Amino acid sequence: MLTEEQLTAIRQLQEVCETHDGVEMKLNWDMLKSRKGDQEDFFIWKDGTLIAYLALYAFGSTVEVCGMVLPQERxxxxxxRLWEEAQEAIRAGxxxxxxxxxxxxxxxxxGWLAGQPCSYSFSEFHMQWAEQPVGDNPGIAMRLSEPAxxxxxxxxxxxxxxLTAADAEHYYEERLARQDERRYIIEADGNPSGKIRVARSAGESYISGFAVASGLRxxxxxxxxxxxxxxxxxxTGNTICLDVETRNANALKLYERIGFERKQQQDYYEAALPFIQ
Structure with a gap:
């Protein structure tokens, strides 16, 4: 579990790096605030200031890696050094x-990735809603998810x-601990037809896990x-946002039609590590 001091330091380092580089980082704050273990976050401090940070985000048998270094300490x-430490945790996991x-x-x-044994995998657009009239939704009902x-x-x-069935179940169980997240079931004609999640934090409402059953799309x-x-x-006054894979043309078309605008892009590279088989 991360302490308030650690979370504040991560937030401050993120703000400095984003301002300096003119980028937006994906630090999955909903996950950071619900950490359980101590092998997911790696820090380097200097005179009481966080100067480098790396985070691991587990999604079943896949783990995502994100990090940052204070500009003047690059x-x-x-x-x-942090990546070498993280590899031990990845191996153990x-x-x-x-x-x-x-x-x-x-x-x-x-520049750092260019020196690593990895290959480009995919990209996502971070999208933000520009407020506009959205109309009615008479054909569906929404309710909070239940254990059943x-x-x-x-x-x-x-x-x-x-996802594999095992990964999907692991991810479901992991998300139950997220107190700031609401999980909704979409019903059509009285039957479960899809799902969607919304996490509220720090002036943001983040939409994820949005899916409709294949036969009803x-x-x-x-x-x-x-x-x-x-x-x-x-x-709520929150910024409403989501992430979508750049190659998902149907989802992009839907989001843009409703008023979501493309912001920054996040790129993902698959690491070729000797202990990953």
Whole structure:
């Protein structure tokens, strides 16, 4: 579990790096605030100031890696040192896939990645809603997820996000601890037809885990569910955002039609590590 001092230091380092580099980092704050173990976060401090940080984010058998170094402390091997420490935790965790995350416009991150045994995997757009009228959603009903919905949610996660059944179940259990997140079931004609999650924190409402059952896609269910979410989140005054893979043309078209705008891009590289088989 991260302390308030650690969380504040991470936030401050993020702000400095983003301002200096003109980028937006993906630090998954909902996950940082619900940490359970002590082998997911790696720090380098100097005179009481956090100068380098690396985080691991587990998604079943896949782990994502994100980190940053204070601008004036770069080129001193700090991030490489943290990465070496993190590899031990990755090995101990038995992960099968490692994805290194970097802002698309970060020259310092891309420079470091160029010296690593990794290959480009995919990219995501970070999208933000520009407030506008969204209309009604008469064809669906939304309710909070219940324990009885577990099998439906796990199966839908596995199918929609290409996860193994074991990974989908692990991810479901991990998310139950996130106190700032609301999990919704989308119902059409009285039957569970999809799901969507919203995490509120620090002036942001972040949408994730959005999926409609494969046999019901193309019927407008997803669009109506998104409109319902926007109607309920807009009054909070929060920035409403989400991430979507750049190659997902159908999702991009839907989000842009409702008013989401593309912001920065995040690139993912798969690490080729000797202990990952």
């Amino acid at each position: 080129r001193h091997g700090h991030f490489t 038995g992960f099968r896939k490692v994805l290194l995350n970097a802002p698309g416009e970060s020259r310092s991150a891309k 919905d577990k099998a439906f949610e796990v199966e839908l996660d596995a199918e929609a996000f290409s 193309g019927q407008g269910i997803g669009g109506e569910a998104l409109r319902w979410i926007l109607q309920h989140e807009a009054p």
